[in-house]
Amino acid sequence: MRRAAAALSPYLLAHFAKSQLWHASTILFGFFLTEACGLSATAMGLVMAGTLVLNGAIDAALGIGWRAQVVGLAGAARLQLAAAPVVCLFFLLFCATPLVGPDARLPWALAMLLGFRLAYPVLDVPQNAMVALAPLGEDGRCTLLARRNIASGLASIAVGAAAGPLLIRGAGIGPWLAWAAVLSLLVCATGWWLRRSPVTGVVDRPARRDADATPLPFATILAALAVMMAASSTFRTLEPYYAAYAAGGSGLLLWAAIGGLISQPAWLACRRRTSPAGALSLAALVLLLAALVLLAPLRTTATGVIVAGLGFGAGSSGLWLMLWAAMMRRAAAGAATAYVGIFTCVSKLAQAAAMLLLGRVLAASAYRVTLADPGSAPSLLIVLSLAILAATCLALAFAHARAASAGAPGPAGALPVALPPLSGS
Structure with missing residues (x-):
């Protein structure tokens, strides 16, 4: 196990660094544009949504275009390293926006x-595809995905604990740029290490249900992903506003990240000992608990923030793990980058839709005041996001149970383009 952990560390560190870029671009960039750069909420929504649509389209185009070329770990590692400096350059220049004239x-x-x-997909798609390209069984892939989620949770904590307060408390441009520069160096350094030492595998016990599990149709996976990402993105984008104007600090961001982090071993164990459907049903209960807390008077208390944050983080990360595991099962059979590219494309299109909705809600509401009111539109949107996530968990659990009861693999689900035949589908 120690040797396996050592083999995985370059990949997990690179994912940790890359995830900080993504968390900053989804959690903080919207807040940065409105509060640090003076853009209107409507303009923020249009900017964020438009660029996410472009990002998603490039994900799909690159993934489909590379499906026959990127078939091994070495090629994927080489591509992500080449993209890292370009992505970091644009990230730094964006963070320097307050230095530009009004x-x-x-x-x-x-x-x-x-x-x-434009640049981020060239880093993201090949690095994500390495999970499917690695010589792993289904349980090994799920174990790696859980560890990836832990790395992503640590990245979210790092962003929430370091960059979040710099924006929320108005620390100034100097500390903000220093953080961005350190992060950019980390992304490039870990990308270089991954190129030299690509992921080789994990050693772990097989999941009890792997032999009996039936792959979900790809269309079902994408539908659940779209709903999940729209709801999750709405919640996460509202987090810094809620922290600044309702909860008196960045606690919700931090506890959501901690919830996602500490729950991964539990979701992995639950998947092994019961089934994906059982794990998803439990995730739905956790999310509903978080929603109830945000409707109660203790929503702005320390206890309420901790419970709601942990509930969202744990529940959404359980759903996230099951979706990625279902997609990677198909990607490992062939055309890995195509599956990954289409999957992340749908994810970003859903995030774009959420950004447009959020921009309209914030523009129509005096959110700096109304977020303190649990009955206001922004506050209810946070609760609705949690309820939608819970419903998605239950719908996906039903799909898993139905597929398992059928006793034979269902159709793979049509892809937007013709792909090579996938064995084992």
Whole structure:
């Protein structure tokens, strides 16, 4: 196990660094544009949504285009390293937006964010595909995905604990740029290490249900992903606003990240000992508990923030693990980058839709005041996001149970393009 952990460490560290870029671009960039750069909520929603749509389209195009070329770990590692410096350059230039004059601030932010979204898929798609390209069985892939989620949770904590307070408390441009520079160096360094020492595998016991599990149709996976990402993105984008204007600090961001982090071993164990359907049903209960807390008077207390944050983090990360595991099972059979690219494309299109909705809600509401009211539109949108996530868990649990009861693999689900035949589908 120690040797396996050592083999995985370059991949997990690279994922940790890359995830900080993504968490910053989804959790904090919207808040940064409105509060640090002075953009309106409507403009923020349009900028974030438009660039996410572009990012998603590139994900799908690259994944489909690379499906026959990127068939091994070495090629994927080489591509992600080549992209890392370019992605980090645009990230730094975007973070420097407050240094630009007021008249040029919006076009500058748009141009730099556009560059970031154009470059990021070249880093993201091959690095994600390495899970499917690694010589792993289904339980090994799920174990690696759980460890990836832990790395991503640590990245979210790092962003929430370091960058979040810099924005929420208005620490100034100097500390913000220093954080961005250190993160950029980390992304490049870990990408270089991954190129030299790509992931080789894990050693773990097989899941009890792997032999009996039936792959979900890809269309079902994508539908659940779209709903989950729209709801989750709405919640996460509202987190810094809630922390600043309702909860008196960045506690919700931090506890959500901690919940996702500490729950991964439990979700992995639950999947092994029961079934994906059982794990998803439990995730739904956890999310509903978090929603109830945010409707109660203790929503702004320390206890309420901790319970709601932990509940969202744990429940959403359980759903996230099951979706990635279902997709990677199909990707491992062939055309890995195509599956990954289409999967992340749908994810980002859903996030874009959430950004448009959120921009309209914030523009129509005096959110700096109304977030303290549990009955206001922004506050209810947070609760609704949790309820939708819980419903998605239950729907996916039903799909898993139905597929398992059928006793034979169902159709793979049509892909947007013709792909090579996938064995084992």
